[in-house]
Amino acid sequence: MSAQSATTGQVLEFKLGDETYCVSIDYVTEIVDIGELTKVPNAPPHVEGVMDLRGRTTSIVNPKAVFGIDEAGEEKRIIVYDPEIVQTQxxxxxxxxxxxxxxxxxxxxxxxxxxxxxxxxxGVVKRDDEFVIWVDPAVVHAAG
Structure with a gap:
């Protein structure tokens, strides 16, 4: 099976450091501003903490740590994923x-x-003069 046959549809594009990434819009439930994060002792290094989103405790992950991105950048938004994609639900x-x-x-x-x-x-999406890296949060959370 080619990568192309399994990788079409609508994607949400976002910035991490100097690069543009995207995820399938099917995984996304909402986009929110960063609020107060509570640090969790002994959490994995990619987990920044937790926050309350509409009465639900939500783990906040830094994908820069997951993908080994060193570029500095000010994290301003949170992409919230459907709990169905996370193994622990x-x-x-x-x-x-x-x-x-x-x-x-x-x-x-x-x-x-x-x-x-x-x-x-x-995969890598070719668009105009740039490339957009398409990541799969379901795989990231299954591995994490």
Missing amino acids: SAAGWLVDEVYQVVQVSPEQVDRSPANDNGSIR
Whole structure:
């Protein structure tokens, strides 16, 4: 099966450091401003803490730590994911520098990821003069 056949649809684009990333819009429940985070003792290094979102305790993950991104950037928004994608069925959100837009991706725009990772990178989207890295939060949270 080619990467292209499994990687089309609408994606939400966001910024981490100097690069643009995207996730399938199907995983996203909402986008919120960063609020008060409560640190959790002995949490994995990629977990920044937890916050209360509409009465639900939500784990806040820093995807820069997950993907090994060193570039500084001010995290301003949280992408909140559907609890169904997280193995523990708990709510999770990612700290991102900026959220851009939702765009339609066609099969011919997607190339297989050059990285031999754990499947967390679905592909690379070619758009105009840039590349957008398509990540799969379900795989990230299953591995994390």
